[in-house]
Amino acid sequence: MKKEFDFENLNLEDYEYVQEIYLDDEICVELNEIVEDLGLSHKITFSKTEPEEEISSIDIYTNYKEEDIKPMMGLQHDYNEIRDNPILKDINISDSIQQINLNKLYEMDSSINFFDEPSDEQFIELLKNIEIFGIIEPLITIKDEMGNYMVVSGRSRLKAMKMLYKNSGSEKYASVPCRILDDSTNYSMIQGIVIATNTHYRNMSREAMMKSIFLLDEIYKTSNMFRGKSTASKVARAAGVSRTTVNNYLELKNLSSFAMDLVVKKYMNLNVAKVLSSKDIETQNKIILGLKNNINDIEKVYEMMKGPDEAVYDKETNSMIKDTWELKTARVNKKIPQYTYITLKVAFNDVEEVFTGINDLRRAYALKYLTTRNNGLNKYFKVNFNEHDLQQYIKSGFLTQKTYDKLATGVFNEIIKRA
Numbered sequence: 001m002k003k004e005f006d007f008e009n010l011n012l013e014d015y016e017y018v019q020e021i022y023l024d025d026e027i028c029v030e031l032n033e034i035v036e037d038l039g040l041s042h043k044i045t046f047s048k049t050e051p052e053e054e055i056s057s058i059d060i061y062t063n064y065k066e067e068d069i070k071p072m073m074g075l076q077h078d079y080n081e082i083r084d085n086p087i088l089k090d091i092n093i094s095d096s097i098q099q100i101n102l103n104k105l106y107e108m109d110s111s112i113n114f115f116d117e118p119s120d121e122q123f124i125e126l127l128k129n130i131e132i133f134g135i136i137e138p139l140i141t142i143k144d145e146m147g148n149y150m151v152v153s154g155r156s157r158l159k160a161m162k163m164l165y166k167n168s169g170s171e172k173y174a175s176v177p178c179r180i181l182d183d184s185t186n187y188s189m190i191q192g193i194v195i196a197t198n199t200h201y202r203n204m205s206r207e208a209m210m211k212s213i214f215l216l217d218e219i220y221k222t223s224n225m226f227r228g229k230s231t232a233s234k235v236a237r238a239a240g241v242s243r244t245t246v247n248n249y250l251e252l253k254n255l256s257s258f259a260m261d262l263v264v265k266k267y268m269n270l271n272v273a274k275v276l277s278s279k280d281i282e283t284q285n286k287i288i289l290g291l292k293n294n295i296n297d298i299e300k301v302y303e304m305m306k307g308p309d310e311a312v313y314d315k316e317t318n319s320m321i322k323d324t325w326e327l328k329t330a331r332v333n334k335k336i337p338q339y340t341y342i343t344l345k346v347a348f349n350d351v352e353e354v355f356t357g358i359n360d361l362r363r364a365y366a367l368k369y370l371t372t373r374n375n376g377l378n379k380y381f382k383v384n385f386n387e388h389d390l391q392q393y394i395k396s397g398f399l400t401q402k403t404y405d406k407l408a409t410g411v412f413n414e415i416i417k418r419a
Contacts, residue, residue, distance in 0.1 A: 092181065092182035092184070092185065093140065093179050093180065093181050093182070094179050094180045094181075095179075096179075097138050097177045097178065097179060098177070098178055098179075098180060099175040099176070099177055099178075100141065100149055100175055100176055100178045101174060101175045102158075102161060102162055102165060102173075102174055102175065102176065104147070104148050104149055105139070105141065105148070105149050105150075105151055105158055105176060105178075106148060106149070106150060106151065107150075107151055107155050107158065107159075108150050108151060108152060108155075108190075108194070112190070112191055112194060113155060113194050113198075114208060114211055115194075115198045115208055116205060116208065117155075117156070118156050123156065123159075123160065126156060126157070126160050127160050127163065127164060130157070130160050130161065130164060131164065134172075135157055135161070135176060135177050137154075137157075138154075138176075138177040138178050138179045139151050139152075139153060139154030139157060139158065139176055139177070139178045139179070140152045140153035140154060140178070140179055140181060140193060140197070141154075141178045141179070141180055141181065142180065142181040142183070142185060142190070143180060143183060149178065149180070152181065152190055152193050152194060152197075153193060153194065153197040153198075154176075154178075157176070158176065161173050161176050181193075188218075188219045189219075191215055191219060192215075192216065192219045192238070195212045195215060195216055195238065195239065196238050198212075205264075206263070206264055206266065207264040209239070209241070209249070210249050210252070210260075210263075210264065212239050213235055213239055213241075213245075213246055213249045213250065214249070214250070214253060216231075216234075216235040216238050216239055217231055217235050217246075217250060217253075220234055220235060232246050232247055232250070235250075248270060248274070251274045251277055252270075252273050252274065252277055253277070254277045254278075255273060255276065255277050255284065256281040256284045256285050256288075257281075258284075258285055258288060259273060259276055259277075259284050259285070259288060262288070262295070267295075268288075268295055268296060269296050271298060272295060272296055272298060272301055275298070275301055275302070275305065276288075276301065276305075278305075279305065283307070286304075286325055287301065287304045287305070290304060290325065290328075290329035290332070290333070291304060291329070291332070291333065294333060297337075299335075299337070299338075300332050300333070300335060303332050303335070304328065304329070304332055307325075307328070308323035308324055308325055308327065308328045309323040309328070310322075310323065311323060312327060312331075339380070348393060348396075348398050349398060351390075351393050351398050351399050352398060352399050352400060352403055355399065355403050355404070355406075355407050356403055358383060358407065359403065359406040359407055361381075362377065362381055362383070362407075362415055363415055363416060365377070365380070365381045366381075366412055366415050366416060367416065377410060377412060377415065378410050383407060385407070390404055
């Protein structure tokens with residue numbers, strides 16, 4: 001069943017929060033200025049007082065075979081692969097690995113590490129791997145003014161270690177191997193590290209992918225290191241996607257909060273979203289609210305993009321009146337598609353009969369609409385078929401060459417003569 005949005009119970013005020021997720025140029029520049037003026041620890045407030053989300057009680061695994069364990073992709077992810085990421089080439093991070101006590105480590109705010117948590121199954125797998133192999137890849141951390149360490153990369157490993165320590169009390173889980181970022185590392189670089197260490201080995205939601213691309217684009221644009229250079233290819237490499245994907249998503253940066261939410265939840269397709277993004281936010285919302293679940297009808301979107309006409313004919317008053325968005329919306333929604341597509345699936349032994357019927361229809365259509373005389377029939381009645389399949393049917397005797405030739409021709413006189 002077609003996925004549709006509930007426009008009847010819509011409140012646009014519910015979508016104000018999206019502006020806090022998709023950072024624009026001005027906000028990103030202001031954040032960097034604050035970083036430079038005040039320093040990292042004063043710039044970002046990390047919640048350490050809220051109770052941690054606990055996964056329901058999981059027993060320590062003792063009854064499993066070592067050969068049944070499949071290391072998580074995160075554990076196999078080589079640190080050098082991360083460091084090769086363009087966003088991280090020039091990070092200042094310690095080469096030495098330090099063991100840091102669990103009570104000195106805390107997670108960063110979820111607004112910065114916005115990636116999805118692993119599923120329960122993935123988390124259980126991580127617990128098993130750590131029990132057997134330990135922490136293979138050190139966490140990336142940065143020290144705050146209180147002497148504690150914020151985890152920039154390794155949130156799931158930190159949670160797993162805390163659970164293992166809580167359930168077993170073993171000192172081998174009391175501390176975690178970490179690499180430490182230089183204290184001067186700014187907000188943009190920290191955000192880049194979070195994205196770079198997550199995008200290459202996580203199954204991301206569309207929302208996370210879009211946020212990653214938008215933020216990486218801002219990081220490159222506002223960084224003195226990359227200013228003045230083309231960023232699309234760097235963003236693509238850092239996010240682990242193609243440059244085309246990056247450019248497609250970057251075209252959506254001007255979408256309204258409401259439109260962005262519809263894209264994220266897959267109520268609106270990307271082609272329509274790119275078209276809408278050329279308009280101001282107010283116009284975008286007028287078009288979406290006007291078309292409602294017709295929003296993916298690109299022809300109607302294009303018509304709405306033109307806005308109200310100067311004047312329209314009113315049948316009731318038999319006169320021209322000023323056009324409005326309401327009148328325009330009503331007219332556009334009444335429009336029907338000029339043509340549609342039909343797909344037929346035909347059994348091999350019925351191919352000759354079905355194609356003969358289609359040829360008869362084409363002939364009748366051509367005679368009815370003589371304007372198709374100048375080889376224009378395919379514009380109104382086009383038949384596509386699998387050439388490879390039909391050749392096999394001809395060889396096997398399930399389709400005659402004559403019927404095939406009638407179907408394949410697009411010449412008006414040939415259709416009339418041979419049908």
